[in-house]
Amino acid sequence: MRFARWCTALVVLGVTTRAMPVDNLPPAPEELGSIRRNAQGRLEVVRPPNTSQSSDLPVTDGLPASKPAAQEPVSEKKTPHAAASSRTIVVGPHEQVTSIKEAARIARDGDTIEIRSGEYRQQAVVWTQNRLTIRGTGKRPLLIADGDSAEGKALWVVRNAEMSIENIEFRGVRVPSGNGAGIRFEKGHLKVVRCAFFDNEMGILTSNFGDMVLEVEDSEFGEAPKHAGMLHHLLYAGAIARLSVSGSRFQQGYRGHLIKSRARESAIMYNLIVDGAGGSASYELEFPNGGVAWVIGNVIGQSATTDNPELISYGAEGQRWPDNALYLAHNTLIDDKPDGRFLRIWIDRMPPETEVWAINNLLVGRSNFTPQAPGRYDGNRVVERSMLVGAPALAYGLPSNSPLRGTARHPGFVREQSLAPSAEFHLPAGKHPLLVGKPLSPGALQ
Structure with missing residues (x-):
């Protein structure tokens, strides 16, 4: 019984x-x-x-699973070493998935989206997945807004994610508010690699959550639009935890800044931040609320027609963070404006203990460069523009017979980090490592 x-x-x-x-x-x-x-x-x-x-x-993981009501149009392949649930969704004119919007609809956490070369118009998307990798394959796929935007903010909105975006070009974003971005980053950790942002009201624009991290590597920003509206910054990081920009090129601004960062910590290293002939950007590099800023190994330049006489500005809008310092080492600073200023520290708006280290910078032009805050000012050298050589787009290096070659002393360490450069910018965008042990010269290009 x-x-x-x-x-x-x-x-x-x-x-x-x-x-x-x-x-x-x-x-x-x-x-x-x-x-x-x-x-x-x-x-x-x-x-x-x-x-x-x-x-x-x-069968999934050896267990029977229910059949879907309809087969999703996914061209997929297994990603080596990935979780069993992750997929690679391929987007292209000759693939099962032909639009980025469709890929965004069917993508799940952990998926990879590969976008084939080509031109994609009106593909505005809000990415809501928590973990995602998006990369263009082959020649960089071109995304043209053509009047489209996600939530009136950007071509792509990253809602809250651990996300990587690689080898994509964003163009032509316009929105009614005047601050339409290629990417609006709202929360999480975003890494942008080998991407391009041209003719957008903002290249990348973030929100202001204190735990956000934005990393930009080997990317290009330029061609700020010249219509009325908000200032069109090429990259604008809000009050986030950390901004890191390396191996990237910024040029052709218009009234807005090339890089503006309100981050608690900013690392701007081995970039070409030069507005270019006829450029009319405001600051080339601005930290309006201070924070800890590492500016190492960059070529930074403003044109004679700049909209603002200062090249680098720190603290113009006052203190936001409890820790504030600017470490400016081995940069080449070019100022073609006769009455310009290489560096402006708004010390009256920042705590008196704010320190500035300016070491082994190469100053090109006749602009002002004087100590403005307590710290270290060593090894900075002034040269005429005619004394520099290099490729037309990168003619900012000392010639091999320059008496300044190999004369820079090691800039030392601060906060357990070396201020000596370990790489230098390489055209069109990227960086090359420096030879270990080679004597250092003032400036960015060794």
């Missing part, structure tokens, strides 16, 4: 009805049948009608 009750209980457990999934729980199991003892005294499963020995349902 007890055995019969036990068998009955197994039948009840084995036969379940389909229910709507709750909290992403797995689907209810299929009926397996009832258990009984056969004529030989052995236990066996008696399957219900219309159930074959082997299920035709697709």
